[in-house]
Amino acid sequence: xxxxRRGSWYLLTGAVLGAAVGLFYxxxxxxxxxxxxxxxxxxxxxxxxxxxxxxxxxxxxGDLLRAGDRLAQxxxxxxxxxxxxxxxxxxxxxxxxxxxxxxxxxxMALNEGVLPAIPSLTPMQIVTDLPATRTINPTxxxxxxxxxxxxxxxxxxTPTDIVLTPKPTSxxxxxIPATPTPTQGALFQLNDTRLVCNQDQPQPxxxxxxxxxxxxxxxxxxxxxxxxxxxxxxxxxxxxxxGLGYADFSMAPYxxxxxxxxxxxxxxxxxxxxxxxxxxxxxxxxxxxxxxxQP
Amino acid sequence: MSRWTKFLLAVIxxxxxxxxxxxxxxxxxxxxxxxxxxxxxxxxxxxxxVAEAYQVDRDSGLAVRRLALLGSSAPTDLVTNAFDYATExxxxxxxxxxxxxxGEALEVWNPNLEVPTP
Numbered sequence: 001x002x003x004x005r006r007g008s009w010y011l012l013t014g015a016v017l018g019a020a021v022g023l024f025y026x027x028x029x030x031x032x033x034x035x036x037x038x039x040x041x042x043x044x045x046x047x048x049x050x051x052x053x054x055x056x057x058x059x060x061x062g063d064l065l066r067a068g069d070r071l072a073q074x075x076x077x078x079x080x081x082x083x084x085x086x087x088x089x090x091x092x093x094x095x096x097x098x099x100x101x102x103x104x105x106x107x108m109a110l111n112e113g114v115l116p117a118i119p120s121l122t123p124m125q126i127v128t129d130l131p132a133t134r135t136i137n138p139t140x141x142x143x144x145x146x147x148x149x150x151x152x153x154x155x156x157x158t159p160t161d162i163v164l165t166p167k168p169t170s171x172x173x174x175x176i177p178a179t180p181t182p183t184q185g186a187l188f189q190l191n192d193t194r195l196v197c198n199q200d201q202p203q204p205x206x207x208x209x210x211x212x213x214x215x216x217x218x219x220x221x222x223x224x225x226x227x228x229x230x231x232x233x234x235x236x237x238x239x240x241x242x243g244l245g246y247a248d249f250s251m252a253p254y255x256x257x258x259x260x261x262x263x264x265x266x267x268x269x270x271x272x273x274x275x276x277x278x279x280x281x282x283x284x285x286x287x288x289x290x291x292x293x294q295p
Numbered sequence: 296m297s298r299w300t301k302f303l304l305a306v307i308x309x310x311x312x313x314x315x316x317x318x319x320x321x322x323x324x325x326x327x328x329x330x331x332x333x334x335x336x337x338x339x340x341x342x343x344x345v346a347e348a349y350q351v352d353r354d355s356g357l358a359v360r361r362l363a364l365l366g367s368s369a370p371t372d373l374v375t376n377a378f379d380y381a382t383e384x385x386x387x388x389x390x391x392x393x394x395x396x397x398g399e400a401l402e403v404w405n406p407n408l409e410v411p412t413p
Contacts (some may be wrong), residue, residue, distance in 0.1 A: 013302070026313065060351045
């Protein structure tokens with residue numbers, strides 16, 4: 001009797017062939033169609049448009065809950081931070097001021113969890129309701145900085161501080177709670193410079209904290225850092241979890257930096273990464289913390 | 296059962312596995328969609344946001360540009376569709392009012408009167 005030596009490979013061949021046909025059909029000929037897509041599937045630039053629209057709508061309704069629900073559809077890890085970063089990008093890209101303001105206001109509202117502002121609030125009351133969230137617990141400074149910091153005068157310009165002022169309202173128009181508008185005022189002045197030693201932060205930073213005359217953090221302030229052969233710009237408010245008036249810049253060791261506010265003020269020169277030393281004599285890089293306050 | 300029958304059965308099982316994998320386990324994902332592909336309730340909410348924003352800026356041209364993200368349909372049609380959906384699903388009266396207000400503004404909007412923006 002003749003024995004079949006071909007075995008069962010043909011079954012595997014058939015299964016593989018079938019699977020290939022099935023995948024081709026399901027991926028190419030008739031793929032799953034997302035005609036009823038949710039906002040989180042939007043392309044990144046459309047997500048930006050969506051956020052801007054949510055912020056603009058919030059400017060009308062002041063309904064933080066609704067705005068939060070809408071933003072939740074985008075499934076951002078941190079909606080407030082996404083808004084703040086988009087506001088910074090919009091500012092840098094020269095987007096319309098109203099858009100930047102709307103994004104900033106909503107970011108602030110979400111970050112601080114404040115209820116929608118009501119018309120009876122004065123600007124000062126609104127500002128006072130936003131507590132500073134920045135907390136720094138540096139370890140004891142054991143090593144003196146390797147350089148001193150000097151100030152050189154710069155031509156003064158109008159600062160870009162933003163305060164909340166109510167918009168005019170009418171009986172037939174919805175009330176706009178508060179809109180940040182640039183105001184004339186004193187320049188921010190360097191109030192304090194100190195070396196922050198934190199072993200959990202081994203990368204040396206230039207950390208900046210900007211406060212208005214009321215001691216409240218001021219966001220969207222552009223800072224310019226200059227070094228030999230380079231220049232960079234950064235903004236306060238990009239890390240709302242560290243405070244709306246906070247900004248930082250990573251330093252490279254042994255490079256000397258100068259820092260100033262983009263709109264003017266004195267230049268802080270000779271910023272260079274300085275070493276700290278822990279109790280077990282481990283050496284690590286510290287960070288410079290500069291506090292600017294509007295007098 | 297003949298070998299051919301078994302072979303065909305294997306092909307069918309393989310195809311079923313392939314379809315299951317392609318449609319259920321690892322379907323094609325559209326991660327970069329445009330707003331026009333949004334589900335109708337999200338589209339309606341999108342139009343509602345445009346209507347809310349319009350109450351602030353009173354800029355019909357800007358509202359039209361925002362609505363253009365939802366596709367090539369006429370802005371008034373988009374608003375009408377949103378209003379119909381909102382009415383059908385019993386949206387709050389103030390939301391319906393906002394949609395109606397936007398629709399009325401767009402009815403009389405004349406693009407030729409728009410001041411070109413840089």
